[in-house]
Structures are given as structure tokens and as C-alpha cells.
Amino acid sequence: MNGVEGGEAENGEAAAVGLEELRKRMADFARERDWEQFHSPRNLLLALVGEVGELSEIFQWKGEVPKGLPGWDEAEKVHLGEELADVLLYLIRLSDMCGVDLGRAALRKLEINALKYPAGQCKGSSKKHTYYSSNSDVSGNGSGNGNGTNHLTSNKEHNNNNNSNNGV
Template sequence: MSLADLRAKVAEFVAARHWQSFHNPKNLAMSIAIEAAELQEHFQWLTNEESLQYVRTLEQKLDVADELADILIYCLSFANSTDINVSEAVLRKLARNEHRFPRPEKS
């Protein structure tokens, strides 16, 4: 499924529930942050190695995937509500980051 298809699916979900009035930049930005915090909770106090092991367990991986999906759903809804082309935004940002963080020179 393409990014455009996912955006349309999210828009359909929101419209079917008449949530458009709640899906404004402020509320969606807050929701993205809240869901990101819920993702962080899974790894709070774990070492780096423990966090890698955590996502190797199917049940925990599915829980983490659900949190990631929540974040992405809110991000797509944010893009829908602000008419931001996510593909263009990501490509533009990657191009800027190429200049900010050049590849290391080969030694």
C-alpha cells in the first residue's frame, strides 16, 4: 500500500467518525507527542541490549508496532489536515540533511 493510499485510509477513518473538527494541527501535534511517549515507555530503563531483545519477542514487538502505527496514523492525519505532501517533505529534509551531515571521507 502506498503512502497516498494510507493517507486516504486514515482520512476515511476520521471522516466516518466525524472527527475532522478535532483533527487540527495543535491537537494532532499533541497526539503525536503522547503516542511517542507511549512508545518510549516500552523501553524506559532498559539497556541498549535489553531494548533490542525486547522487540524480538512477538507479543512485545506487536505492542511496539501498535504504538508506532498510532504515531504514523496521527502523522498522516496531521499531513491531511495541513495539506503537507509527506513524500516531498521527507525528500526535502533528507536533501537538507545531506548538507548538514556529509558522508565521512574514506580513509
């Protein structure tokens, strides 16, 4: 972060805010209110799930929403931003209370996903990672085929595992 308060840089554009800045501010916010006593991982997770529920309510009856949210008024977009922020802040606080460096964990997960979803095999596809073979099990959970060959799983397995689970 460039140290500009209020979220705006000198040129009028939004200032970049890092996870560490948000983590520190969340810790200070909780400390100033003596809320640390309530911030167990369990409580924070349940609060996070509640906020995800509030976020999902915004989309619940809108059907498929195009990128950029055309047709949404400014108040709806502001409300969406607030709910997204609630989710982010609880996630950051939860990771802090669990001793997880969220930035490093996210970068590691991107590396794992790059191996699970090779661009040359899955470009333009929403198939789950189990559809693609891997030469090694980068996640440590035994999901690699172990024989060093690339192959696609059966259509039956693909149909059981397909949908929007890619990338996570």
C-alpha cells in the first residue's frame, strides 16, 4: 500500500491495499473493542459462512448475471461491495487466527491449480481437475495416478465430477 488513507491515490485512482494491511487493521479493530476473546477460529468461520450467505442472497433471484453487472443500479453495486468486503475481512481474520499466511497460501494454491489444470489440456473447459491426469500429486492427497502417464478418466468418472469445481 502506498500509505494513502481513504483508499484513493494522489491521481484519484483506487489505492492498492495489501492483505497484510487489512490483517493489521482487522487485528487493531478487534483489539480496540476487546473482541479478540470472541475471535476463535470456529466463531470466525461461522461468521464468514453467514456473510457468504448474505452475499449469495444478492444473487439469489437474479438468474445468470453478466460480467460488469449491467442493469444493476449504484446502490446494488455498493451493497455487493460491502458484502464482498465482509467476506474478505472475515477470511483474513480467520487466516490470521489460524496462523496461515493467506497471501502465501493463495500463491501456493495457484501453483497447485496450474498443475491440476494444464492450460494445454483444459483451455475453454470447465471440467473438474479429476478429468485430467497428473504425473505427480502436488497436493499430497494421493490423487495422482502414479504411473507417470497422462490419460483422461472415464466418461462415467467425468460425469460424476464435472461442474464448476475447477480452480479451487
